[in-house]
Amino acid sequence: MDSTFLGQEGKVVLVTGASRGIGKAVALAFADAGADLAIASRKLPELQAVGDEIRAMGRKCLEVSAHARKSEDLRNLVDKTMEQYGKIDVLINNAATNPAMGAIVDTEESVFDHIMETNLKGYFVLSKLVGKIMRDQKSGNIVNISSAGGVSPAAGLGPYCISKAGINMLTKAMALELGPYNVRVNAIAPRIVKTDFSKALWTNEKLMEKEYKLTPLKVVATPEEIAQTALYLASTAASYMTGHVVVVNGGAFF
Ligand SMILES: NC(=O)c1ccc[n+]([C@@H]2O[C@H](COP(=O)([O-])OP(=O)(O)OC[C@H]3O[C@@H](n4cnc5c(N)ncnc54)[C@H](OP(=O)(O)O)[C@@H]3O)[C@@H](O)[C@H]2O)c1
Structure with a gap:
């Protein structure tokens, strides 16, 4: 690790959805780069296991149970982080959901609301x-961990894609507003990443055959590859980048 550009020594990093998948990989990557962590998700025991890994690396970690759809939980998460560390240098908005697949015309309003409130409003409240x-x-x-689906639509994932497109604009609008205060805001838009979230996709051989035809690198991403992009964006190596949605998709044509 080149500590000159990617190093996070002395930084406090808050990561949501950090109990598994991309969020866990991000938290471990920042700890490896020297940061202290505040990590959140709904289930505390899984979160504490990640906290133990971070402490074993010699870094501090605060674990807070917080539901992305509950503003009071997000406020408590920020208050607890400030009480413990007195500052927040990096926020990684990552906790999101997709409870249902199907055409937009067949989507219940309650499902649409659920996705918007978790994914888009959750990122908005914490970013604010x-x-x-x-x-x-x-x-x-x-x-902000967005999705390639926020850049171009994916069949059966309409409401999820709409929420991610909203996150992309949240990223650009906040970059515009906070740039003068030396605060950078960027997003990462992965395609398929090997986590529980997308297991139904990457275990479907037929679908993956099609996917690899579109993907020059012929593999799906690992959570660690997304984490390294997050580390880069939050580091001084990316000091002149703000308002970007960085597509990390193995070169897929879509
Ligand atoms: N995997 C992919 O292929 C892929 C592709 C593009 C974008 N993404 C994006 O990457 C991000 C992370 O996805 P992932 O693949 O790492 O998913 P994952 O493995 O399912 O992990 C999701 C994390 O979010 C937490 N979470 C879920 N719902 C929550 C809620 N309502 N409130 C608080 N925390 C919640 C989970 O913990 P608890 O269950 O304990 O709350 C867990 O820590 C998401 O924003 C997703 O949209 C993923």
């Missing part, structure tokens, strides 16, 4: 709370 702190600090980095 942490963005204010970063504006006062006159420094900070927000990285």
Whole structure:
């Protein structure tokens, strides 16, 4: 690790959805780069296991149970992080959901609301709370884990894609507003990443045959590959990048 550009020594990094998958890989990557962590998700025992891994690396970790659809949980998460560390240098918005697949015309309003409230409103509320702190600090980095589906539509995933397109605009709008305060805001748009979230996709041989035809690198991403992109965006190596949606998709044509 080149500590000059990617190093996170002395930084405090808050990661949501950090109990598994991409969020866990992100939390471990930042700990490896020298940061102290605050990590969140709904289920505390899984979160504590990740916290133990981080402490074993010699870094501090605070675990907070927080539901992305409950603003009071997100406020408590930020308050607890500030109580423990007194600052937040990096926010990784990552916790999201997709409870149903199907055509938009067949989607119940309640399902649409559920996806918007978890994915888009959850990122908005936490970005607002942490963005204010970063504006006062006159420094900070927000990285939103979006999706390639937020850039171009994926069949059967309409509401999810709409929520991710909203996250892309949240990223650009906040980059515009917070740039003058030395706060950068970027997003990462992965295609398929090997996690529980997308297991139904990457275990479907027929679908993957088609996917690999479209993907020059002929593999799906690992959570660690997405984590390294997050580390890059939050580091001084990306000091002149803000308002970007970085597509990490193995070169897939879509
Ligand atoms: N995997 C892919 O192929 C892929 C592709 C593109 C984009 N993404 C995006 O990457 C991000 C992470 O996905 P992943 O693949 O790592 O998923 P994952 O393995 O299913 O992990 C999701 C994480 O979010 C937490 N979470 C889920 N719902 C939550 C809620 N309502 N409130 C708080 N925390 C919640 C989960 O913990 P608890 O269950 O304990 O809450 C878990 O820590 C998401 O934003 C997803 O949209 C994934």
